[in-house]
Amino acid sequence: MAADSPDDDPRERFERLAAEVVEPVRRFLARRTDPATADDVLAETLLVCWRRLDQVPEPALPWVYGVARNCLANIQRGDRRQVRLAAKITAVDPPQEAVHEPDPPDPRIEAALAALRPEEADLLRLWAWEQLGPGEIAEVLGITPNAVSIRLHRARGKFVEQLRKIDDGAGHEGVREGREP
Amino acid sequence: MSTSDFEHDDELRALLRGGDPAGSLSPADPAALAMLLEDIMSADLDVRPVDEGDRATGTRGRNPLAWLVAAAAVAAIAAVGGFAISGLGDNGGDADSPVAGPGPSVVAPDHGAPLAGQTTDLTVGGAGTKCVAEPTAAMLAQYDQAFEGTVTSIEGDTVTLEATDVYQGEVGETVQVQAPAGPFQTMIQQVKFEVGGTYLVSAWQGAVSMCGFSGPASGDLQKLYTEAFPH
Numbered sequence: 178m179a180a181d182s183p184d185d186d187p188r189e190r191f192e193r194l195a196a197e198v199v200e201p202v203r204r205f206l207a208r209r210t211d212p213a214t215a216d217d218v219l220a221e222t223l224l225v226c227w228r229r230l231d232q233v234p235e236p237a238l239p240w241v242y243g244v245a246r247n248c249l250a251n252i253q254r255g256d257r258r259q260v261r262l263a264a265k266i267t268a269v270d271p272p273q274e275a276v277h278e279p280d281p282p283d284p285r286i287e288a289a290l291a292a293l294r295p296e297e298a299d300l301l302r303l304w305a306w307e308q309l310g311p312g313e314i315a316e317v318l319g320i321t322p323n324a325v326s327i328r329l330h331r332a333r334g335k336f337v338e339q340l341r342k343i344d345d346g347a348g349h350e351g352v353r354e355g356r357e358p
Numbered sequence: 359m360s361t362s363d364f365e366h367d368d369e370l371r372a373l374l375r376g377g378d379p380a381g382s383l384s385p386a387d388p389a390a391l392a393m394l395l396e397d398i399m400s401a402d403l404d405v406r407p408v409d410e411g412d413r414a415t416g417t418r419g420r421n422p423l424a425w426l427v428a429a430a431a432v433a434a435i436a437a438v439g440g441f442a443i444s445g446l447g448d449n450g451g452d453a454d455s456p457v458a459g460p461g462p463s464v465v466a467p468d469h470g471a472p473l474a475g476q477t478t479d480l481t482v483g484g485a486g487t488k489c490v491a492e493p494t495a496a497m498l499a500q501y502d503q504a505f506e507g508t509v510t511s512i513e514g515d516t517v518t519l520e521a522t523d524v525y526q527g528e529v530g531e532t533v534q535v536q537a538p539a540g541p542f543q544t545m546i547q548q549v550k551f552e553v554g555g556t557y558l559v560s561a562w563q564g565a566v567s568m569c570g571f572s573g574p575a576s577g578d579l580q581k582l583y584t585e586a587f588p589h
Contacts, residue, residue, distance in 0.1 A: 188399055195395050204380040224398050286377020305374035333370060340373075 191227050198226070198241045201307070205245055208306055214252060221248040239309060239316040246317060289339040297332035304329055472505065472521035476530030480561050482537035482545045482568075493570035495585035501560040501567060503527035504587060506575050508556045515542050517551050519559065525587035526560075533559070535566055549573050558583050 202222055206215035222245040226233060234240050290298040303314045311325040318325070375381070480503075498504070504526040507519035519533040537545060548568045549557065556575040560567050573579050 191399065192395060195391075199391060200385060203386060204383055207380040207383050208378065220394060220398070223395065227398050282379050282381065283373075283376040286374060290377070301374060305371045306378050306380070308371075333367070336374075337370065 187230055191230055194226055194230070194233060194237055194241075195223060198238055199223075201238055202241060202245050205242055205307060206249065208302060210249060210253075214249070218245060218248045218252060221252075239313040242303075242307065242309075243317045243319065285340060285343050288343055289336055292339045292342075293332060293335055297328065297335060300325065300329050300332045301336055470524050472524050472529050472531045474531055477532040477534060478503070478521075478528075478530040480533060480535045480559075480564055480566050482535065482541040482566050493582060495582050498560060498571055498582055498586035499526075501526060501562050501571065503529055503562075503564075504558070504560040504583065505529040505533070506556060506558050506583075507533055509551050509553050512546070512551060512553055515539065517546070519557065522556075525583055535559075544568070 199219070202219060203215065206218050209215075210218065222241065225244045225248070226241060290301065293301070299318075300314065303309050303317060309317065311322045311329065314325045314329070315322040504524075505521045506523040506525070507521040509517060510520050511518045515536055515538065517535040519535070521529050521531055521533050535545070536542075545551070545566060545568060549559075549566070549572045551557065557573065558575045558579050559572045566572055570579075571582075
């Protein structure tokens, strides 16, 4: 995030940045992890933003997604001892959205994504759920836009193929059930 | 929707969005979010010397749970490791350290000998420096200088140590910690500096950290240093 002026108060800049990215990052995390971990990673991501405020590019969101993605990956493979403190707090004081039951997402989508390689599923999520273009996805993943375009094309093809298999499989089951005596 | 044919990417994108688990996520509670942001900005003082008068305004009423969230966030970020904490532009000019250099390194702790013949000058964090929660190894690992040393003199406003073992950063053979009278007395009391004693000392941006991160080299503090700087 570029400063409007050199004298711009960092606290104000951080608050403006947070207002811009918090909701998209919360959705990003809700799509990829459990609510307690999402809270932890959101706090971490914002802390990185605060500490690296002068390095946040414009537009900020793809960069911040990249930070959140790295924080999540580190938490998922690392020691959870410290961050579980925050998870307990979530249980004491649940966020408002925790009481709402979301509409169940189409299970076929989840199944088809799960059948892809994780990197391919990740690309499709960034493209369809975060609605990023190849250039923005490239920034999140740290690869070139050209590589994103090629891999995205391939991932879309595989996804459609998987979805077709799932639909066909469901159809066959129906037929078999119909033939049972 | 049929999956037999996707002539347009938009159609596929719309189909994928039907599987979006965050489709109905409601917005964050603004009050909770404001508190989180405030805590991030305030809790960070624990690892950075206070350099702005207006930081004191960040101390409005805050419950212990909120502090814990912030402390967890600070600790968690230390564990992330993938992000070297580069110095922010507003870190203040009162924390100059001739040996530490401009950027702290939290990624590759180097455990070794002090720099022969060199003197490292340190100061003490301002009176506004706040402590959050209990010190943890993950938080300690963020400090850009950490060493073990023996106090050779306490004169006026200066404590002089002879560094014997360096856990993190570059530290000269001789370390002089200087501070104005108020913070100096606080430091002497909190760290319990005495001539001849051996201490574990950590510093951020040239300022000795207290809050349980510096003190006599024994027991829990020794364990904390060993855990924070395993190399």
